Amino acid sequence: MKDILLVLRLIWRKQRTSLIRGTALAVAVVAMGVALLGLSGWFITAAGAAGLAGIGIAFNVFQPSAAVRLLALGRTAARYGERLLTHDATLKSLTDIRVSLLRGVLALPFQTLSRLRGAETMNRLVADVDALDGIALRLFIPAVSAVVVYLGTFAILAWLTSPVLAGWIVLSFTLGVGAVLVWTARHAMAPSRRAEKALQAFRIRIIDLLRARDDLVVYGRLPDQAAAVTTAETRMRENLDATDRLERRAGLMLALTTTLSAGTALWLGGALVARGTITPAQAALGFFATLALAETVQPLRRGLADLGRMLDAARRVRRLLPRDGETVPAPALARAPVPPGRPALEMTGIAYRHPGAERTVIRDFSLSLAPGETVALAGASGRGKSTVLALAAGLIQPEKGQILLAGQPLTNLTETGLRAEMTYLPQRSMLLGQSFFDMLALADPEIDENRALAVLEAVAMSRTVAGRGGLHARLSENGAGLSGGEQRRLAVARALVRRPRVLLLDEPTEGLDRPTALRVLRGIREILPRAAILTASHRKAEQEWADRLIRMS
Ligand SMILES: Nc1ncnc2c1ncn2[C@@H]1O[C@H](COP(=O)(O)OP(=O)(O)OP(=O)(O)O)[C@@H](O)[C@H]1O
Numbered sequence: 001m002k003d004i005l006l007v008l009r010l011i012w013r014k015q016r017t018s019l020i021r022g023t024a025l026a027v028a029v030v031a032m033g034v035a036l037l038g039l040s041g042w043f044i045t046a047a048g049a050a051g052l053a054g055i056g057i058a059f060n061v062f063q064p065s066a067a068v069r070l071l072a073l074g075r076t077a078a079r080y081g082e083r084l085l086t087h088d089a090t091l092k093s094l095t096d097i098r099v100s101l102l103r104g105v106l107a108l109p110f111q112t113l114s115r116l117r118g119a120e121t122m123n124r125l126v127a128d129v130d131a132l133d134g135i136a137l138r139l140f141i142p143a144v145s146a147v148v149v150y151l152g153t154f155a156i157l158a159w160l161t162s163p164v165l166a167g168w169i170v171l172s173f174t175l176g177v178g179a180v181l182v183w184t185a186r187h188a189m190a191p192s193r194r195a196e197k198a199l200q201a202f203r204i205r206i207i208d209l210l211r212a213r214d215d216l217v218v219y220g221r222l223p224d225q226a227a228a229v230t231t232a233e234t235r236m237r238e239n240l241d242a243t244d245r246l247e248r249r250a251g252l253m254l255a256l257t258t259t260l261s262a263g264t265a266l267w268l269g270g271a272l273v274a275r276g277t278i279t280p281a282q283a284a285l286g287f288f289a290t291l292a293l294a295e296t297v298q299p300l301r302r303g304l305a306d307l308g309r310m311l312d313a314a315r316r317v318r319r320l321l322p323r324d325g326e327t328v329p330a331p332a333l334a335r336a337p338v339p340p341g342r343p344a345l346e347m348t349g350i351a352y353r354h355p356g357a358e359r360t361v362i363r364d365f366s367l368s369l370a371p372g373e374t375v376a377l378a379g380a381s382g383r384g385k386s387t388v389l390a391l392a393a394g395l396i397q398p399e400k401g402q403i404l405l406a407g408q409p410l411t412n413l414t415e416t417g418l419r420a421e422m423t424y425l426p427q428r429s430m431l432l433g434q435s436f437f438d439m440l441a442l443a444d445p446e447i448d449e450n451r452a453l454a455v456l457e458a459v460a461m462s463r464t465v466a467g468r469g470g471l472h473a474r475l476s477e478n479g480a481g482l483s484g485g486e487q488r489r490l491a492v493a494r495a496l497v498r499r500p501r502v503l504l505l506d507e508p509t510e511g512l513d514r515p516t517a518l519r520v521l522r523g524i525r526e527i528l529p530r531a532a533i534l535t536a537s538h539r540k541a542e543q544e545w546a547d548r549l550i551r552m553s
Contacts, residue, residue, distance in 0.1 A: 003314035004135055007097070010321070011136050014096050015089035019136065022086035025078045026145040032075040034153055034292040040068055041288030046281035090136045097317070098129045104320040110395040119207040123200045124316055131196065131306075131313035138303030139310075146296040150174055153289060161282040162272055169265045169290050176257035177297050184250040185304040188243050192308035195239035202232035247305040254297055262290040342407040344532030345369040345392060345502050350401035352384075352391060361387050365401070367534075367550065369502070374525075374533040376543050379552035385536035386427060388552075389504045392534060393424040405502065423500035427507055429491035431482075436461075437471040439490055443497040455496045458523030459489040460516055484511045489520060496527045503528060505535040507542075514541055521545040 012019055043064040105113070105121060150170050157166035209216065209225045216222040269283025303310075345367070352362040361384040369375055377385040390396050392403060394410045403410045405421055413421070423443075433439035440452050449471060456465055464486055465471060475481055482490065488511050495503065508524070509517035518541055524533070537543050 001311070003318045004139075004311060006318055006321075007132055007314045008135050008140055010097060011090060011093040011132075014093040018085045018089035018092075019141075022082050022089060023141050023144055025082035025085065026141050027148045028078040029075055029082055030145050030149045030296050031152055032071045032078060033295045034149060034289050035156075036068065036071040036075060037292035038285045038289035039064060039071065042281045042285040043068065045284035046279075049280055086137060086141055090133050093136075094129050094133055097132070097321070098125055101125055101129065101317060101320050110390070117204075119204040120200075122207075123203060124320060127196075127200060127203070128313035128317050131309050132317065134303050134306050134310055135314070138299050138306065142296070142299040142303065146300065149296055150293070153293065157286055157289060161269075161278050161286050165265065165268055165272060165278070165283075165286045168268055169261065169286055169293075172261045172264060173258070173290060173293050176261055177254060180250055180253045180257055181297065181300060181304055183253070184246060184301060185307050188246045188305040189308035189311075191239045191242035191246070192306055193312055195236055195243060196309040196312060198232050198236035198239060202229060202236055205229045205232055243305050247301060250301050250305070254294065254301065258291065258294040261293075262287055265290045343368045343404075344371045344373075344406055345534065346402075346404040347388075347392060348402050348404075350388075350391060350398045350403070352387060352396065352398050354387070360399075362391070362398075369532040369534055371501070371532050372530050373548070374535065374546045375548045375550060376535050376537045376546035377550050377552055378537055378543055381538075383552040385552055386506055389424060389426075389506055389534065389536055392502075393422060393504055394418055395424070420498075421500060422502040422504065423495045423498045424504040425491060425495040425506060425508060427510070429487075429494075431487060431490055431494075434474055435472045436465050436468075436475070436490070439475075440494050440497050443494045447497055451497070455493040455527060458496060458520075458527045459493045460519045460523065461486065461489050461493060485513075485516065488512065489516075492520060492524065496524065499528065500531060503531045503533045505533065507536055507538065509539060509542060517541045518545075 043061075046064075047061065102125060105116070105125075108116070150173075154166050154170040157169060205225065205228050209222075209229060212225075213222065216225050266283070266287045269278065269286050272278045273280050273283050346369070347365060347367045350362055350365040351360055353360040365384075365388060367375065367388075377388055379385060387396075391398055394403070394413075397411075405413065405418070410418060431439050432442055436456065437447075437449070437452055440455065441447050452471055453462070453465075456462055456471075464482075468475070488509070492505075492508050495505070503524075505524075509520055512520060517539065521542065533546075535542055535546065537546070543549055
């Protein structure tokens with residue numbers, strides 16, 4: 001519940017004025033509904049009684065009928081305004097929450113980020129935030145309007161009829177309805193949670209199926225994965241059916257409660273009429289007002305049936321939201337230009353152990369890299385070459401030692417400043433974009449065609465690009481229609497686009513034949529003659545290309 005309140009506070013804080021106005025209109029809608037039915041009941045009964053008493057001619061029909069029309073029209077207008085304001089305000093605050101969530105995700109440490117599963121994170125951002133719209137629209141606003149209307153109904157009925165009748169109506173109605181709503185919330189919690197879990201599993205399994213379809217086909221597991229998708233979908237439907245059945249049962253119980261409350265109000269009103277405390281028209285007013293109170297509980301019924309889903313969504317979302325007073329820093333510009341004439345990269349006495357790992361993978365590692373120099377890290381698989389590159393790139397922080405970029409500790413540079421000076425090509429890259437040009441523009445949105453063609457020439461991709469219809473020809477998603485070697489060369493070209501002072505390469509020519517690999521390595525140097533290059537390499541071609549070799553053991 002704490003999580004729901006926190007999300008509600010966020011929604012309220014971001015759209016306070018619209019939500020206050022919308023809640024006021026929601027109260028007006030329900031109050032006018034109660035007044036409309038109560039007044040109509042009183043009007044018909046009073047007119048009938050006046051007719052029976054033979055004084056029908058003196059009965060003023062104009063004022064009550066004008067009030068009935070005013071209430072009917074006012075209710076429609078208030079309903080329209082309420083929907084417009086509350087839905088608009090909720091959707092706007094959910095958009096803000098989604099952006100805050102995305103910022104929260106991006107601000108996570110590299111290690112945590114690399115452990116996140118894409119499909120699950122997408123669910124957080126989309127499905128969970130969608131589930132939160134009911135918190136304001138189907139729980140908070142209806143609950144506030146119900147309480148205000150019950151108090152108002154009690155006060156007005158006590159004034160217009162009798163305090164005993166007013167007290168009985170509001171008390172019996174509130175207790176009966178309250179019991180049904182608590183029952184609904186308790187029984188719907190588990191199926192609503194299970195339905196949401198099954199929906200998320202369904203989405204994740206479909207994404208896994210699409211992403212790994214080639215491997216699933218090769219290993220003959222496509223039917224199993226498809227069956228897993230169907231199972232999740234069936235489970236979702238079963239649980240959604242269960243919540244629907246519960247909601248309908250709750251509707252039946254609410255109708256019975258309202259009827260019981262209205263019936264007893266009629267009986268009590270009759271008894272008060274017999275004692276001469278109130279008139280028949282006043283008793284009718286009480287009876288119809290009780291029937292009208294039923295309108296206050298319909299939205300709450302839906303909201304409470306979804307409570308389990310909203311609670312889980314609020315809990316998951318809250319974990320990723322910045323805490324109160326904690327703002328995620330926006331990337332800023334570098335604080336100071338990097339001074340010239342120093343080693344481009346210095347690593348001194350570095351020690352690092354991956355979180356949860358038993359052994360320290362990097363111990364007392366030091367390196368000095370001059371501008372224009374190329375150093376290759378060599379050593380058996382698992383010795384920590386990629387880890388050194390990630391440390392140098394500032395993606396993870398060493399437990400001991402210091403890393404300087406042209407004399408400045410990495411920690412002194414802002415994210416933007418650091419990325420402007422240094423580029424890192426990991427072992428596996430994602431090629432985002434629909435054309436060669438788009439893919440390169442990810443590294444520099446200002447890139448022009450000449451520069452794009454130059455870096456593509458440097459990595460021996462000019463012929464491929466021309467053969468595919470040029471820089472802007474449409475490609476398959478993530479470069480799927482390109483060979484492995486072509487994708488690798490494109491990733492290298494993208495790293496060159498930024499003209500970094502320090503270039504970190506993790507097996508840049510993996511998947512290329514030796515002559516192409518040598519051409520690409522030569523091209524990298526031609527494009528960046530003064531860059532300091534640190535590369536993790538198993539291949540002879542890369543080790544020969546380097547000025548110096550550091551063996552990791
Ligand atoms: N996030 C991580 N959590 C725990 N251990 C990790 C993590 N990343 C890497 N390791 C471990 O750290 C060790 C060094 O990994 P690293 O990728 O740096 O080796 P490498 O020398 O680059 O290997 P390769 O040549 O195969 O790429 C390995 O034993 C690896 O399993």
